[in-house]
Amino acid sequence: MTQETQVRRVIGLDVHPYLFSASALSGADALQAKEEWHVDRRPLDELEKVLTKHALPGDIIVLEAGGNSFAVAARIAKCGLTALVLESQSVGKVGKAYCANDRIDSVKIARVYLSGLAHIVWAPDEKSAERRELFFAHRNAVRDCTRIRNRIWGFLSQHCVRKPIGLRLSSAAAIKRLLSLHQWTATQTVLLQELVKAFQEAEARRTQFRRMIAEEVANDPNILKLIRILGIRDRIAFALVAFIGNIERFANPKKLVAYFGLNPIVSFSGISGGTGKLSHYGRADIRSLLVQAAQSVLRCGKDNTHRWGVALKMRKGTNIAVTALARKLAVSVWYLLKGLFTPLADIDKTLSTKIHKIASAIGLKRIRSLGFKTVTLFEKKLHEQLIQTT
Numbered sequence: 001m002t003q004e005t006q007v008r009r010v011i012g013l014d015v016h017p018y019l020f021s022a023s024a025l026s027g028a029d030a031l032q033a034k035e036e037w038h039v040d041r042r043p044l045d046e047l048e049k050v051l052t053k054h055a056l057p058g059d060i061i062v063l064e065a066g067g068n069s070f071a072v073a074a075r076i077a078k079c080g081l082t083a084l085v086l087e088s089q090s091v092g093k094v095g096k097a098y099c100a101n102d103r104i105d106s107v108k109i110a111r112v113y114l115s116g117l118a119h120i121v122w123a124p125d126e127k128s129a130e131r132r133e134l135f136f137a138h139r140n141a142v143r144d145c146t147r148i149r150n151r152i153w154g155f156l157s158q159h160c161v162r163k164p165i166g167l168r169l170s171s172a173a174a175i176k177r178l179l180s181l182h183q184w185t186a187t188q189t190v191l192l193q194e195l196v197k198a199f200q201e202a203e204a205r206r207t208q209f210r211r212m213i214a215e216e217v218a219n220d221p222n223i224l225k226l227i228r229i230l231g232i233r234d235r236i237a238f239a240l241v242a243f244i245g246n247i248e249r250f251a252n253p254k255k256l257v258a259y260f261g262l263n264p265i266v267s268f269s270g271i272s273g274g275t276g277k278l279s280h281y282g283r284a285d286i287r288s289l290l291v292q293a294a295q296s297v298l299r300c301g302k303d304n305t306h307r308w309g310v311a312l313k314m315r316k317g318t319n320i321a322v323t324a325l326a327r328k329l330a331v332s333v334w335y336l337l338k339g340l341f342t343p344l345a346d347i348d349k350t351l352s353t354k355i356h357k358i359a360s361a362i363g364l365k366r367i368r369s370l371g372f373k374t375v376t377l378f379e380k381k382l383h384e385q386l387i388q389t390t
Helices: 043-052 069-080 087-094 102-115 127-160 175-181 186-219 219-230 234-243 253-258 286-299 303-315 318-337 349-362 364-371 373-390
Strands: 007-015 019-027 034-043 059-065 082-086 264-269 274-276
Touching: 007 069, 007 082, 007 102, 007 127, 019 043, 019 102, 034 043, 043 069, 059 069, 059 175, 069 082, 082 102, 087 102, 087 274, 087 286, 127 186, 127 234, 175 186, 186 219, 186 234, 186 349, 186 364, 219 318, 219 349, 219 373, 234 253, 234 286, 274 364, 286 318, 349 364, 349 373, 364 373
Parallel strands: 007 059, 059 082
Antiparallel strands: 007 019, 019 034, 264 274
16 A cells, blocks of 8 residues: 555544543545444543553544543543544534434544544643633633623612722722712612622732733743733733744744734635635634734834834724734744844833833732842843843
8 A cells, every 4th residue: 555545543532521432433535434443422531441442552533622622632642642633613514414413423523534624723732721721811800800890880870879080999998988979778788799899809810810920921031022022011922922832833924823813815716806804713812912912003102113004004094004013913923933033132111111010910029029129120130031032
């Protein structure tokens, strides 16, 4: 047999939170592959036992991307087997409407892989996975704060009570001041107290996660250097590295731009067609952060990128200018992580402000526990680190 027609065995894995089904197919391609064995609806705790019994060292195990797919892939890798995670959108396009169960789905996953039509998803390393969890935890805490704050203001508005100016809901005196604004009943008092308590708990989580992100950026030169790019501060830099992982997996800047869904759709057929709106594939959460950074550049920047964005805004409109700036930022991120930026000679005012905000997020108490007597000494260390790494 030639290498192209060599028979290979693929094990399709349909995984649920507590159950899994597996089917082994052998064949040169999706049409010729025949089912050798299968297990159906077994407890997930028995995964390693089943694979040790049935799988061979050369087998490729494929599963559809889902909530626990990366954790399952890591468990399979510890057994010395190759595990690949397939993009759910590609796998989901293939199916039988008249019959669907876990066994059929496991066969389908294996055949989709053999067809070559499914994209393989990069499985994040342990550090990147941990950073992603922290990113989502912080994002959820921010959403909780916003939602509960709006409920408090809505509660006041419902009783014709005007929102007090200068009130910080996170302060210890917040509930006392709110209770003094109106003659609340006993039930309304309890409801208002519980809302403020819930907000303060969410705010405490947000502050803690924000501090952890800032500290992670300060401790990793590879993340810290991203704040060199105009519009990108520590939180966006942290998110970028968490989802990019190893920059070497992107062969060129266009690949990274497409990963964030900032590339336009291209459609040509015959003599007609062209480029259209954004593809919107890839990481929508990071794309939104880059758009926010681009808006900041357009609003507050002073360099050539800002002037280029303003000129484009005058010609094409704000939306196109912001999108183009976000794409420029993604390209800059690729070049900077590849080490292709001009070395940094000194720290300007903008960078100094960004570093000061990192220190503020970490807090004086934590900075002293790290061995720095003052915030100034800590910021000086970050200045030196930023110059050395870039």
